[in-house]
Every structure is written in structure tokens, then in C-alpha cells.
Amino acid sequence: MPADQLRRTRIQDLLTSTDLNREVLVKGWVRTRRGNKYVQFIALNDGSGLATLQVVADAEKFPEESLKEVTTGSCVAVRGLLVPSQGKGQAVEVQASSIEVLGTADPEAYPLQKKATSLEHLREIAHLRPRTNTFGAVLRIRHALAFAVHDYFNRHGFYYVHTPIITGSDAEGAGQMFRVTTLPPEHPPRTEDGSVDFSEDFFGKQTNLTVSGQLEGELAAMALGQVYTFGPTFRAENSNTARHLAEFWMIEPEMAFYDLQDNMDLAEDFLQSLVRYALEHCAADLQFLNDTYDKELLERLRSITDNAFQRLTYTEAVEILKSAKKKFEFPVDWGTDLQSEHERYLVEKHFKKPVILTNYPKEIKAFYMKLDEDGRTVRAMDVLFPGIGEIIGGSQREEDLGKLEGRMAEMHVPTDELWWYLDTRRFGTAPHSGFGLGFERLVLFVTGMTNIRDVIPFPRFPKNAEF
Numbered sequence: 001m002p003a004d005q006l007r008r009t010r011i012q013d014l015l016t017s018t019d020l021n022r023e024v025l026v027k028g029w030v031r032t033r034r035g036n037k038y039v040q041f042i043a044l045n046d047g048s049g050l051a052t053l054q055v056v057a058d059a060e061k062f063p064e065e066s067l068k069e070v071t072t073g074s075c076v077a078v079r080g081l082l083v084p085s086q087g088k089g090q091a092v093e094v095q096a097s098s099i100e101v102l103g104t105a106d107p108e109a110y111p112l113q114k115k116a117t118s119l120e121h122l123r124e125i126a127h128l129r130p131r132t133n134t135f136g137a138v139l140r141i142r143h144a145l146a147f148a149v150h151d152y153f154n155r156h157g158f159y160y161v162h163t164p165i166i167t168g169s170d171a172e173g174a175g176q177m178f179r180v181t182t183l184p185p186e187h188p189p190r191t192e193d194g195s196v197d198f199s200e201d202f203f204g205k206q207t208n209l210t211v212s213g214q215l216e217g218e219l220a221a222m223a224l225g226q227v228y229t230f231g232p233t234f235r236a237e238n239s240n241t242a243r244h245l246a247e248f249w250m251i252e253p254e255m256a257f258y259d260l261q262d263n264m265d266l267a268e269d270f271l272q273s274l275v276r277y278a279l280e281h282c283a284a285d286l287q288f289l290n291d292t293y294d295k296e297l298l299e300r301l302r303s304i305t306d307n308a309f310q311r312l313t314y315t316e317a318v319e320i321l322k323s324a325k326k327k328f329e330f331p332v333d334w335g336t337d338l339q340s341e342h343e344r345y346l347v348e349k350h351f352k353k354p355v356i357l358t359n360y361p362k363e364i365k366a367f368y369m370k371l372d373e374d375g376r377t378v379r380a381m382d383v384l385f386p387g388i389g390e391i392i393g394g395s396q397r398e399e400d401l402g403k404l405e406g407r408m409a410e411m412h413v414p415t416d417e418l419w420w421y422l423d424t425r426r427f428g429t430a431p432h433s434g435f436g437l438g439f440e441r442l443v444l445f446v447t448g449m450t451n452i453r454d455v456i457p458f459p460r461f462p463k464n465a466e467f
């Protein structure tokens, strides 16, 4: 084949190819160039996988001078022969016949030189960090997990519904909301009493970015049976922690005819199969993260797929925590919300496996959760993971109109705004359940990274919306 018609091959495909001694074309970014006056070795990566391709450039054909723009960070197109490698560390290499520089990278200015760069520093150059081994691995694993989510639900008869991102209601008081408006901030129109006149706003009322797709998900479940959403959600809480983002992605399945037990069974099977998918499809990237950051990562992932989760009630958990020898920063008493330190004690110290806590006091959970017979607790469930704490929050929903209205009144949730939600309880109501999985918390767990800002390409958190 004439070289001009040669099509580019992904490096990942070349590295696993057994079809050798053929002409290939590869394009990618130079990780390093080293060598001597006889031969130069270029380590090339195109993002298709963790491993780099070794390009060999003979000095006879490529005098040092001709490679001066082939520096770390530059982008090149290489043609050459794919041959068995003479060196250690790779099975094949490319004997270059031509090297074209597509984009130079001034070595004085390029921020990702060979020397190790801290994760904190990389956050400040988030536009370039995907080019590092670490972020390449994280982003490929993130992709695989997103794909596995859709694959799981598709195989289990769930339909993907797209719930709105702009909402006219504060779904559940799940957190402070970001306002969406086109009114001029300096001179907004005012009503007679001087307050901002939102009837003049784009939608004719106050609107916000959604904190959850659940309520609309419930509407769809009452027609399609089993649905899920997977979209961005926004919370304007001032939580400057390693587990909170202001913009994160959430997966929310919602199922008609499921009770709390069914809901827990689904959550457990879903999480186990996502982790199994990553172990099967991201072996090289996970091995790299295991070796580089966290020697127990692979073992921890396997322990998720191999062990049943521990299920117990909130009340039982409070008893365990109260009799624990450990001194907690926040005291535990029936009725108080559990802190991350309590959740992690249960998971990491007491049971040493994932835990599903159920039947929380109604006062600390959302209005839509189904009231238990005792009238004190609701059919809530939180799934707690090692190193993470809460990874899933969900519940069986209150399907009884009267009880639901009662809970809304108690919790000062406006019923008039949610007339459409209440209609599902008026017309053909049914027992149903659902949950929300924080996608970044899942990616955090699977990659073994320790800060949630390192598992989303461009994190949004208080005082940061760069890129």
C-alpha cells in the first residue's frame, strides 16, 4: 500500500498486534525522547491506553538536528515498520521512516516535564493533566464505568430518561440551588413591594439548576416501569471536602413495584457488577493506580465483588456506635444524622465490608420516603463504602397521597409547586423505589484516588470554575 493511503492505527491496537513487519502510521504526543548519537528512542502516547509505543529513530536517517522539535509534549505523526522490539519493556516497536511534527511544545514552557508533579499542582493545570498517566487512567476508567452503567440497565430492562437540568422546583431540599436567570443583575425588574419580579424572567418564574432528577424519574417509572437517569446535578453547598463537588453526575434508577428489599438487592448487584466491569476491562489502568498510589486497591475492589454487603437498620447502627471504644468527634444519639466518621467506622472497622443502613428517623430524611409502621422511621437506605462513606442514597417512596401530603406539610414542602408529582399518587399510584449513585464517588472508589476533584475532568467547587 502506498504510504499516503496508510490509515492511522491506535497505539493500543499496535501494542497487542501480532501482524508484524508491516508499515504503520501512528499519531500521538511525545512523552520522552532519549538516546545517543546513533539512535533516538521516542516514547509516544495517543491516549488509547496507558502504555507508550517506542519509536526508534536511527541517526543515519534522523540526524539529531532533525528531531529538535520532537520534545516532551509535542505532537507527531510517525510512519514506519512495526517490528519485534529488541529492547526490554515492550513486545513491539516502530522503526521510523518519517517523523512529522504536527505541534511543537516549547520545552521551556511546557508544564508537564518528566519530573513527578503533585496532584494538587495538576489540578491547577487541569487542561493538560489528561496527558499524564494518572489522569489518562482515571478518565479511561471513568468512561468504562459510564458505559457499564448504561450496559447494566439496558440488560436489565430499564429505560434511560433525560430529566430536565433547569427546574422550577427545589426537588427535595437536597441542597442549596444555583439560580438560572437572564435578568440583569444590576437592575432587575422589581414588583411594587421592591422585590425582584421573576415573572419578567426568562421562564416567567424563578428557576434553578437541578439537584436531582428523581421526582421526574418517578413520573417516568409510573409509565415505563423501570427507568434511570444519568445526568449532571448541581449543589451550591459550601462543602469544601474531598467528597463533594458543586457539579457532579448522578445515576438515579426508579422502579415501579419495588419495595425496599428489592431496592437494596438492585443497589448491591449494580455496584458489584460495575466494579467487576472495571476489573475486567480496565486491568492495565487499575494495576498502574494500584502500584502508584494504593497497594490495596485491587484487593479492595475484589472484596466488593466477592462479599455480600452488611444490612442493618439505623437504630442497630446507633447501638453499635454508642458502644464503640472509639471516641468520635461528633457524638451519636438516636435521631442525629450520621457523620462520615461514623459511617466509616461501621464499614472499615466494625463490619469490614460495605454496609446498607436502612430505616432512618424521618426527621433527617426527605419528605418523599415511605413512612414505616412505627411512624418514626422511613424506608430509607444509604449504601456506605470503605474510604468513601455514603455512595448511594435512596428509599422506597411514599405512594399514599394522604400520607405524602401530611409529610410535605410537616416539612414545609409546598404542595402547589409539586402538583404534578402528587398527580402520580392521584392516578394509578403504586409502590415504588429508587436510589441515587454519585458517579464521582463511584469513580473515586474504583480508582482509589483520594480527592473527588481528581476524578472529574474539570471540577467545580467553591471559588473554582476555571476551564
Ligand code: 4AD
Residues within 6 Å of the ligand: 172, 174, 211, 212, 213, 214, 235, 239, 243, 244, 245, 246, 248, 250, 252, 253, 390, 391, 392, 393, 394, 395, 434, 435, 436, 437, 438, 439, 440, 441
Ligand atoms: O443522597 P442524595 O442527596 O440523594 C438524592 O439526591 C436522591 N434524590 C437520590 C434518589 O433517591 N434518586 O444523593 C445521592 C448520592 C449520594 O449518595 C452521593 O453519592 C452523591 O449522590 N452526592 C454527591 N456527590 C458529589 N458531590 C456532592 N456534593 C454530592 N451530594 C450527593
Ligand code: MG
Residues within 6 Å of the ligand: 390, 392, 393
Ligand atoms: Mg444522601
